[in-house]
Amino acid sequence: MQTKYNTVKQAIKSKILDGTFQPHQKINSESELMKQFNVSRHTVRLAIGELVSQGWLYREQGAGTFCADRSKEETVSQVKNQKNIAIITTYISDYIFPSIIRGAESYLSEHGYHVSLFSTNNDHENERRFLEKILTQHFEGVIIEPTRSAISNPNINYYLNLERQNIPYIMINAYYDELEPLSITLDDEKGGQIQAEHLIDLGHKNIVGFFKNDDIQGTKRMKGYLKAHRANQLPINPNNIVTYKTEEKATKPFEELEKLLSLSNGDRPTAIVCYNDQLAVALLDVLRQKNLRVPEDISIVGFDDSFLAEVSEVKLTTISHPLTKMGEKAAEVILELVKDVNGNPNKSKDAIESIVFEPELVIRNSTRKLE
Template sequence: MEQKPKYIEICDWIKQQIDRRELSPGEKIYSENELMQIFSVSRQTVRHAISCLEFDHLVIRKRGSGTYISGPRSYGDRSVHSRQIAIVTTYIDEYIFPKIIKSIEKAVFEEDYSMQVASTHNSVEMERKILSKLVGENMVSGLIIEPTRSALPNPNIHLYRDLISQDIPIVLLNSYYPDLKVPHVSMNDKQAGRQATKFLIEKGHRRIGAIFKADDGQGHRRYLGYIEALMEAGIEIEEENVLWITTGDVEQMKDERNRYLRRMREVTACLCYNDTVAGELMSICLESGIRVPEELSIMGIDDADMSKDLPVPLTTVHNPLQRLGKLSAEVVMKMIAQGDVEEAYELKASVVERSSVRAYME
């Protein structure tokens, strides 16, 4: 049987104490430090668990005091959580998301807001469930949410519009839905793809392959930057060197290694949608006897923590995650205060050179 994630163990444990009346309404629960020691987990995991409990309205966090079991209240009484912001990302404990969530948390706590966190796992159905709950309860003051499969038509747009009709400000994170007119905060993905490709060209590469995600808007914009850089350099675009994948394909890359190895035969470098894809491609190449970067240069995007720890440290594009999280929090709080905000905040990217790309000479 698959072991439960630690944050769920913490949630279940506290729920059991509530059910057995060992914790009563208004009673303070264990501190973050105590829960870290009891379950041998990080502070981020404890905060994730508390956010899940808060999302279910089982606990209330009071700044400078602690976390308390919720008391009885009237359904839809928004004043109970009048300074609460919902944060919804595709993932929580993985990849770039801990840094983003931590910086959002710091910014909202400094302004005496609390927050609840949920994840969609890039599932449209999970996004629907979360949005439906937020619409039905009408409890939060604002919403920061990462779009789900943002390159595809989204059946949940009406739920976003329902939230807007309830005067709940929404800020989209990392991407956006073209047919939903709300502010978004992200890295400039087209610039990231363009900068990465220009870097490879400057290193002497002209046969540059790429792997992009087809179901996320970021993948399309990074592809556009890649194409623009090739055209500016007078390099012919060879579509057979571009591989399109979806969210579910990433975990199965090694099972389909021949698909990727075939596309890499005619190129000297490959730009990957993100560092996770780059890491998977690197593993496939090394396990197949293809040396990185001697035979194939590999470049990622995002500068996730794992990129430094790959068998060959990854050259990548830095995504300013902490600034991105802080800015998204500032924008939604400004909207709550009815201040003017811009339609788009797209942060500049920059190349981080490590060891996975070499200078190439024909």
């Protein structure tokens, strides 16, 4: 359990790292900190004393305690820590992420850079901790896969502080829209549209879609699903749109599919589009339990063309994802930004543009034409 003085110390440090306290700005008084954290004056003085000795704060007699200007120290540290790039991803060893990371790590290693990997497990608190570590340890650049990119992010100030400290970053797979960052993404909306249109072209009209809605990829893929129905003048049954959050991914899609499959034959869906291959393969178990054959009784389309698309007995029709190529391109772009920062700190990042990969349909044997 964290000590009281350490809690105060970390809270002040966090406000420095997220830019709340700027260099030479006066921080809260001892009395205010005592009230804020419900601790003694001794505890506050202990926390402040350590931050002063570590160079985070400085005192002026009779005036108070102020945030230190760490820019000179940062310059020295950056020289010591040159050739370090951080990669923050939602997951490291799960699903498509190893391929993306491998692509980035391989390119960076070839160019003499050390890579530090951080996994948020799609949790904002973990993201905050890693951003603080990156701001403290002075990495030259950061490749970031956003955490729950479809909802308001509580860590925006940390990204703004990266910008203030001239630490370049790019986002992969998704992005925080409010920051308008450089990003390397797939056209998820188009991918979702291709998924649904493939099934519509095969004669399916009752298509259920499963979409993870706390990541922007899921909301865009759902938009594509809706667009495909409208373009083909097919009515959209609201019950056929199943959305779920990260913490629900192991339960809600399965429960909802069981409900839909329990409907009478005329109302039961004939096809499924999935947020990703991982979900599609998992839903195959529900279909087996219901003695439904794929694609004879029901068609299913995945997304990402991951290794999972070919490992089960049903080979998935799916949407391609650049995977390794996305990682390589992210590494290439971050090194361009690092070079620009080191060579010309005033050069605008506008000279480098975001990249959007085009999705393609990969047809296997999990879909068939309705007769």
